[in-house]
Amino acid sequence: MSLLHIVIILPFIAAALCPVLYRNARLIHTGWFVLPVPVFLFIYLMGRLPQIQAGEKLTATVPWIPSLGVDFTVHLDGLGLLFSLLITGIGALVILYSIYYLNKRKEAIGHFYVYLLLFMGAMLGVVLSDNLIVLYGFWELTSLSSFLLIAFWHQRDKSRYGALKSLLITVFGGLAMLSGFILLYLMTGTFSLREIIGSADLIESHGLFVPAMLLILLGAFTKSAQFPFHIWLPDAMEAPTPVSAYLHSATMVKAGLYLVARFSPVFAGEPSWFWLVSAAGIVTLLYGSYRALKQTDLKSMLAFSTVSQLGLIMCLLGLGSAAAVYSGTSDSLFYVKATTAAIFHLMNHAVFKGALFMVAGIVDHETGTRDIRRLGGLMTVMPVTFSAALIGTFAMAGLPPFNGFLSKEMFFTAVLNIMELNVWNMQFWGAFFPVIAWIASIFTFVYSMLLLFRTFTGKKQFEQLDKQPHEAPLGMLLPPVVLASLAVVFGLFPNLLSYSLIEPAMAAIHPVMLAEGARFHVSIEFWHGWTTEIYMTIGVVAAGIILFKLHPRLKIINQPLFSGVSLNKTYDGGLKALDRSAWRLTGRYMTGSIRHYLIYIFAFLIVAVAVTMGGSANIRFDMSGYAPMSLYEAVIIFVLVVSVIAVPFARTRLMAIILTGAAGYMVTLFFVIFRAPDLALTQMIVETVSVMLFLLCFYHLPKWKRELTKLRFKLSNFIISVGVGAVMTLIALSASSSRSFESISDYFLKESYKLAGGKNVVNVILVDFRGFDTLLEIVVLGIASYGIYALIKLKLESDEAGKGL
Amino acid sequence: MELYMSLAIGIIFTVGVYLILSRSLLRIILGTSLLTHGVHMLLLTMSRLKTGAAPLLGQKADAYVDPLPQALILTSIVISFGVTSFFFVLAYKAYQKLGTDDMELLRGKDDE
Numbered sequence: 001m002s003l004l005h006i007v008i009i010l011p012f013i014a015a016a017l018c019p020v021l022y023r024n025a026r027l028i029h030t031g032w033f034v035l036p037v038p039v040f041l042f043i044y045l046m047g048r049l050p051q052i053q054a055g056e057k058l059t060a061t062v063p064w065i066p067s068l069g070v071d072f073t074v075h076l077d078g079l080g081l082l083f084s085l086l087i088t089g090i091g092a093l094v095i096l097y098s099i100y101y102l103n104k105r106k107e108a109i110g111h112f113y114v115y116l117l118l119f120m121g122a123m124l125g126v127v128l129s130d131n132l133i134v135l136y137g138f139w140e141l142t143s144l145s146s147f148l149l150i151a152f153w154h155q156r157d158k159s160r161y162g163a164l165k166s167l168l169i170t171v172f173g174g175l176a177m178l179s180g181f182i183l184l185y186l187m188t189g190t191f192s193l194r195e196i197i198g199s200a201d202l203i204e205s206h207g208l209f210v211p212a213m214l215l216i217l218l219g220a221f222t223k224s225a226q227f228p229f230h231i232w233l234p235d236a237m238e239a240p241t242p243v244s245a246y247l248h249s250a251t252m253v254k255a256g257l258y259l260v261a262r263f264s265p266v267f268a269g270e271p272s273w274f275w276l277v278s279a280a281g282i283v284t285l286l287y288g289s290y291r292a293l294k295q296t297d298l299k300s301m302l303a304f305s306t307v308s309q310l311g312l313i314m315c316l317l318g319l320g321s322a323a324a325v326y327s328g329t330s331d332s333l334f335y336v337k338a339t340t341a342a343i344f345h346l347m348n349h350a351v352f353k354g355a356l357f358m359v360a361g362i363v364d365h366e367t368g369t370r371d372i373r374r375l376g377g378l379m380t381v382m383p384v385t386f387s388a389a390l391i392g393t394f395a396m397a398g399l400p401p402f403n404g405f406l407s408k409e410m411f412f413t414a415v416l417n418i419m420e421l422n423v424w425n426m427q428f429w430g431a432f433f434p435v436i437a438w439i440a441s442i443f444t445f446v447y448s449m450l451l452l453f454r455t456f457t458g459k460k461q462f463e464q465l466d467k468q469p470h471e472a473p474l475g476m477l478l479p480p481v482v483l484a485s486l487a488v489v490f491g492l493f494p495n496l497l498s499y500s501l502i503e504p505a506m507a508a509i510h511p512v513m514l515a516e517g518a519r520f521h522v523s524i525e526f527w528h529g530w531t532t533e534i535y536m537t538i539g540v541v542a543a544g545i546i547l548f549k550l551h552p553r554l555k556i557i558n559q560p561l562f563s564g565v566s567l568n569k570t571y572d573g574g575l576k577a578l579d580r581s582a583w584r585l586t587g588r589y590m591t592g593s594i595r596h597y598l599i600y601i602f603a604f605l606i607v608a609v610a611v612t613m614g615g616s617a618n619i620r621f622d623m624s625g626y627a628p629m630s631l632y633e634a635v636i637i638f639v640l641v642v643s644v645i646a647v648p649f650a651r652t653r654l655m656a657i658i659l660t661g662a663a664g665y666m667v668t669l670f671f672v673i674f675r676a677p678d679l680a681l682t683q684m685i686v687e688t689v690s691v692m693l694f695l696l697c698f699y700h701l702p703k704w705k706r707e708l709t710k711l712r713f714k715l716s717n718f719i720i721s722v723g724v725g726a727v728m729t730l731i732a733l734s735a736s737s738s739r740s741f742e743s744i745s746d747y748f749l750k751e752s753y754k755l756a757g758g759k760n761v762v763n764v765i766l767v768d769f770r771g772f773d774t775l776l777e778i779v780v781l782g783i784a785s786y787g788i789y790a791l792i793k794l795k796l797e798s799d800e801a802g803k804g805l
Numbered sequence: 806m807e808l809y810m811s812l813a814i815g816i817i818f819t820v821g822v823y824l825i826l827s828r829s830l831l832r833i834i835l836g837t838s839l840l841t842h843g844v845h846m847l848l849l850t851m852s853r854l855k856t857g858a859a860p861l862l863g864q865k866a867d868a869y870v871d872p873l874p875q876a877l878i879l880t881s882i883v884i885s886f887g888v889t890s891f892f893f894v895l896a897y898k899a900y901q902k903l904g905t906d907d908m909e910l911l912r913g914k915d916d917e
Contacts, residue, residue: 592912593908593909593912594911595826595827595828595908595909598825598826599826623807625853626807626808627807627853627854627856629806633809634809637809637810641813644820644839645820647820647839648823648827656831656832656835657835660839663839663842664838664842667842667846670849674849674854674855674870675855675857675858675869676849676859676870676878677859678875678879679875679878679879679882682879682882682883683845683882686882686883686886690889693890693893697893697894697896717823718823720822721818721820721822721823724818724822725815725816725817725818725819725822726815728814728815728818728847729811729814729815729818732810732811732814732815732847732850732851733807735850735851736811736851736852736853737807743871745871745872748873749860752862753862759861759862759863760860760861760862761860761861761862761869761872762860765872765873765876766876773876773880777880780884781883781884781886781887784887784888784890785887787894788890788891791894791895791898792894792898
């Protein structure tokens with residue numbers, strides 16, 4: 001157990017202590033006890049920065065299930081550090097914010113912090129685990145804790161709906177990812193990520209390569225809300241705003257991006273990986289930004305904006321994977337720039353989106369609504385919130401001097417570079433990337449401006465609001481202000497990040513591109529001259545302003561584009577149809593009629609035996625050793641068969657009983673003929689007693705009626721029963737004509753007198769050689785008689801149960 | 806002989822299964838008791854018939870029939886007798902309580 005393990009486990013310990021603190025210290029908001037956890041972790045992780053920067057990697061292992069190759073191995077490299085700093089840093093700010101956001105009297109904050117700490121620990125586990133199975137465990141724990149957090153106000157219908165939806169979609173992806181991991185294990189024989197990356201060459205030519213890639217991508221796409229799996233994210237906005245800020249903008253939704261980045265060394269250089277990741281990303285980018293335009297709710301806007309920005313990062317990760325094709329040449333560094341942009345934007349997005357969600361939460365908290373149609377003119381009332389919102393939205397729109405500007409320029413550079421890629425049909429498709437990116441950037445600009453100006457400028461309509469708006473308390477303002485300042489700092493001094501965090505993270509994503517001891521040299525410059533990117537940005541702003549002005553008049557933006565087709569409707573309808581068809585299917589075959597179930601069982605028996613016998617070469621029908629038949633036996637067999645066949649045709653119950661009894665006595669005669677005196681004796685007595693019992697009981701039972709069923713039923717019954725009879729005949733014939741080894745009965749015959757001192761071998765077997773059978777058979781008889789006694793004596797307290805039938 | 810026995814077993818099974826598939830509880834019980842006979846005869850036939858004397862060592866015969874299936878059948882006869890009589894009383898009690906022996910009417914409620 002090392003300090004690295006403590007990093008993951010500490011939140012879980014804190015989560016276990018949370019309810020105790022909540023119950024015993026009611027006067028202090030529980031959040032204050034929770035706050036030191038992420039702060040401490042953040043400080044500890046910052047302390048590891050110099051080591052990571054120097055190219056060192058920290059690893060610690062605790063054996064968990066060594067026999068299965070599953071160990072709790074923690075591995076800290078550049079990518080892991082970047083993510084864990086985001087998780088703990090924004091986690092600390094979100095907890096501070098939530099202390100002021102959630103009322104300690106009105107809300108169940110004890111639960112809230114337990115879930116939040118569980119989530120934080122799970123997320124740290126995802127980004128720091130080296131073992132795939134452990135990673136998967138933490139991955140599902142993030143889905144679960146996210147489920148609990150979305151449904152925090154579980155008395156609301158919409159919260160429960162959103163929570164269920166997100167759980168179904170992310171767990172679906174998680175399971176797909178698990179199967180992908182297992183395929184990787186089959187290919188490499190290890191669950192360790194580092195070893196899998198090490199044997200990437202071995203995997204490349206393997207037949208399971210593509211299935212593993214698809215399954216892992218399915219996990220990443222569902223978690224990171226890529227099209228068409230993005231539908232859970234807008235509905236997850238029913239969660240308390242700190243949760244939306246933390247999980248659904250900064251951390252959990254980036255788990256999919258982490259996965260893609262982490263597996264880049266394994267899959268990069270493959271055309272299918274490049275195409276899937278970058279196409280999914282760019283489609284999501286365009287779709288998310290377009291849908292964000294239509295929203296009127298602040299959090300829905302931000303949710304779709306998150307979807308689109310995640311698509312942007314995903315697309316950049318895909319474009320960056322092209323570098324692996326040129327591995328070893330100077331061209332590779334040309335494409336690596338896309339990965340730099342992805343990591344840089346990942347951090348930027350976490351910063352400004354966190355701030356914007358917190359702003360939305362403040363607006364909601366202070367005015368009672370998040371609908372931009374009811375808001376307006378808040379600028380003078382809430383100046384600090386407005387400043388944070390301004391920085392956040394301008395960063396999101398990609399305007400200087402904020403960090404979003406730089407990452408957008410780098411995004412444009414990446415999509416322009418990709419046009420020069422001359423493999424995989426990129427000569428044709430490459431031109432689409434810059435065009436789509438440019439259009440999506442315009443949409444992004446417009447919804448950012450809508451978000452800002454519809455909320456904070458324009459007419460004041462405070463009389464419509466539930467509360468009289470005023471500036472939020474300091475503690476609530478502090479986290480968005482910190483994040484907004486970071487957006488400015490990263491914008492003006494981007495190289496603060498590039499040396500410390502981006503370079504080590506790049507080294508983790510493109511390990512083969514570096515010679516031993518070398519490092520990437522990332523330098524992000526604020527001003528890079530009059531390049532194409534700058535003109536594109538100017539174009540975005542110009543077109544964006546026009547669109548913003550025209551916005552209220554453009555129908556295409558305000559109304560749904562395709563009212564008929566909707567992904568949410570498909571999801572809801574699919575779920576309902578699944579439910580209904582399962583219900584209908586069950587109703588169809590679970591009829592409640594014993595006869596039907598018996599038919600299934602018998603039909604299965606017939607098919608199983610017939611197929612096995614038909615398919616097996618070892619079954620012979622050898623009639624050579626059969627005993628001859630005498631006249632007595634012929635007569636007995638004839639009588640037996642006739643009496644048995646007559647039973648269903650019997651007109652009275654007495655007749656049926658007598659016919660059944662006759663069959664029993666014929667069997668007794670067979671026992672006599674086939675040299676089984678004990679059997680004959682027993683059979684005769686049992687048959688007599690049974691017939692007597694039958695007669696006795698039939699007196700009280702209903703009249704023997706002719707079966708009043710339709711011919712169709714009789715026919716199906718007849719077919720089934722003939723089938724069973726035929727199958728049993730075949731079994732009897734094949735069993736009596738093949739003997740693969742000698743019977744053990746020779747032993748019984750030889751040793752019966754010597755060992756047991758009995759000459760009746762059957763009786764010796766029953767009480768000596770195999771006495772246990774007899775003991776339990778006596779028990780069966782005892783239980784049966786007790787049961788009969790109980791049945792007869794039993795008097796039900798109420799007879800109502802039977803009346804309804 | 807084994808061939809004819811096998812055919813007879815097939816017929817017994819056919820009639821037994823046919824009775825079990827019917828609606829009346831009484832037929833079902835008679836069907837199970839026929840099936841029992843079929844199984845016992847199958848057990849006996851499978852160890853080959855008429856290969857020697859009865860397994861009583863006092864007879865001093867050269868060959869005896871296989872005693873193991875006989876022991877198994879003996880156990881089975883007793884067990885099936887116990888089960889059949891229990892079922893019978895159960896049918897009797899069910900008829901007393903519910904007033905019908907029609908299996909199509911003896912169903913659980915829909916909400917169960």
